[in-house]
Amino acid sequence: xxxxxxxxxKTFGLTFTPEAIARRVQDMxxxxxxxxxxxxxxxxxxxxxxxxxxxxLLRSLDFPAQVSFVKxxxxxxxxxxxxxxxxxxxxxKIEGRCVVVVEDIIDSGLTMSRLLGLLQEYRPSEVHVAVxxxxxxxxxxxxxxxxxxxxxxxxxxxxxYGLDYEGYGRNLPGIxxxxxxxLK
Ligand code: IMP
Ligand code: MG
Numbered sequence: 001x002x003x004x005x006x007x008x009x010k011t012f013g014l015t016f017t018p019e020a021i022a023r024r025v026q027d028m029x030x031x032x033x034x035x036x037x038x039x040x041x042x043x044x045x046x047x048x049x050x051x052x053x054x055x056x057l058l059r060s061l062d063f064p065a066q067v068s069f070v071k072x073x074x075x076x077x078x079x080x081x082x083x084x085x086x087x088x089x090x091x092x093k094i095e096g097r098c099v100v101v102v103e104d105i106i107d108s109g110l111t112m113s114r115l116l117g118l119l120q121e122y123r124p125s126e127v128h129v130a131v132x133x134x135x136x137x138x139x140x141x142x143x144x145x146x147x148x149x150x151x152x153x154x155x156x157x158x159x160x161y162g163l164d165y166e167g168y169g170r171n172l173p174g175i176x177x178x179x180x181x182x183l184k
Contacts, residue, residue: 005159005176007168012159012176016151021161021175022056024150028130029060032100032148036128039098043067046115047089048170049104052162053132053150057102068092072115087118094122104162105133106149109141116144133158156180 003014032041045054047069058067070089077084099119106112106129116127130148137155159165160172169176 001174004179005169005172007159007165010165011179012165012169013179014174015158015177016161016175018161018173021150025053025056026060028148028150029057029062032057032130033062035147036098036100037061037063039126041065041098041100041128042092042094043100043102044090044119045069045102046104047071049162049164050102050132052170053104054102057130066092070115072111085114085118087115090122094119094124096123096125098126098128099124100128100130103129103131105135105158106131106144106146107135107138109139109144112144113141132161133163 001014001017005012043054043058043065045051045067048071054067054069058065068089068091070087073086073088075084101112101115101119103112112129116129119127127145128147129145131146132150134146134149134152135155136152157165157178158175159169160175162170163175164170165178
């Protein structure tokens with residue numbers, strides 16, 4: 001396991017080992033199993049960042065579950081509408097179901113807030129959020145139903161275990177933090 005990695009000239013240092021992540025994922029899967037197994041929840045992974053977490057979390061549940069993936073698409077609308085954000089990939093029936101949204105990281109919370117707003121239009125019976133990382137200092141969106149968070153972290157930039165820097169590093173098995181004020 002490398003202690004540091006270089007991505008596009010920046011140095012990132014190992015913060016959470018794969019073993020530390022695996023222990024927490026096991027704990028979370030146990031809690032979700034106890035809380036929700038009777039509700040036959042539909043797990044909705046948010047691409048791209050959640051793919052590693054979803055794979056590990058879902059295999060650690062103690063019941064057979066359904067999983068699907070969605071993506072938030074952003075595109076330039078007309079000048080009057082500005083940035084348009086849309087939820088794509090949703091093919092399952094959501095109405096009346098218990099849904100668990102699985103996301104990599106909640107920073108300001110604006111992405112999640114928008115996603116949950118769009119999801120409500122499909123009338124789920126209840127919605128829970130399971131997230132790997134939460135940056136509580138940055139959270140602007142109020143009252144998100146974040147029932148399950150693996151790690152609370154300071155306002156640093158991280159990569160690995162699904163998270164990227166400029167598209168790189170999602171495949172790193174550990175979590176690495178950008179080393180600030182690095183002497184060049
Ligand atoms: P939010 O809307 O500010 O909560 O931003 C959430 C999105 O920003 C996440 O889904 C990530 O794609 C990205 N993001 C925020 N912080 C980080 C980070 O530390 N590393 C990698 N991506 C991040
Ligand atoms: Mg994301």
